[in-house]
Amino acid sequence: MRRLTHAEATRLRRTPGATVALFLTDRCPVGCAHCSVDSLPGGPTIRDWDLFTRLVDALAELPGLQAVAITGGEPFAERRGLTYAVRRLHAAGTAVLVFTSGFWARSAVPAWVRGVLELTGTVYLSTDAFHAAALDGGRAAAGVGPGGEAEGDTAARAARAVVAAGCHLVVQTLAGPEGAPPPLPHPAAEHSLVPPLPAGRGARLFPRRPPRRPLGAFAPCALLHAPTVRYDGLVTACCNETVLTGGGPAALRRRVSDAAGLREALRAFRADPVLRLMGAAGPVGLSTVVEGRYGSVCEPCWLAQRRAARDPEALASLRRLATLGTPAARP
Ligand code: SF4
């Protein structure tokens, strides 16, 4: 079982071909008000078991793949799929990271959950105020008590089970206006602060009116080396929630049904000139086909994809640039 720290996981996520996100289910019993993927208790989940197992087997056999991050929805709401994926990937020697709310620790932790944790290297446990409100009626994490461990809430029970199973624990909280992280629910936990995402239900809570900036003000896209495979065969070029849930240009999504299809989808994303330029130079690499000022790094990426899809000359120009490399992309 390979345990990854947050820094190690971040480094792998930025290494081409090293990681994939497995979006295991749209279902989640928690119902946070800020959910960026709109997950609900009755949300869709795995229906075609043979397809799902083919996808997991394909990931287990993918050359160069070092780690799979299992997300959703709530992975533990899809018991059969999570158990299969964790066992299969663990047997293949792939590091497994699981993102969870810890809802399964509302009362005594079930034995099957402990079995999954024992094969998992790293657990990201979300413990912000929205999760606490949905799980514990607004009670915040108890923090570390005099005995060294927190008692009495879902996050603390989940954290104890994760650490007892031998996983590395990363507690993920939302960056708030006050900026100060809440107390960690376990002394062994590492802390990671994440920005609020204006996607799904979060779009209503965190409306974004970012300043519009020139192309050169944005860094290369950091999410490009974490393509996402959904339980139903949808594969996206990056782990952007909006793209996964149907937003943005079609070029960022493909449908696959087996290992050959998955390898081909990942190869096509790696060869896509817009994505190559976005990864090497950022939006400034697209300046032969898009211009102006933008509120996010994704806007010029989507515009360039749409332009390339309808204009063969623009596509040819992007291909030339991607082959040559842009000044910003050269060492
Ligand atoms: S944020 Fe996570 S725990 Fe909350 S509803 Fe969405 S998937 Fe469930």
Ligand code: SF4
């Ligand atoms: S810039 Fe493009 S590749 Fe990067 S996250 Fe946005 S849509 Fe995905």
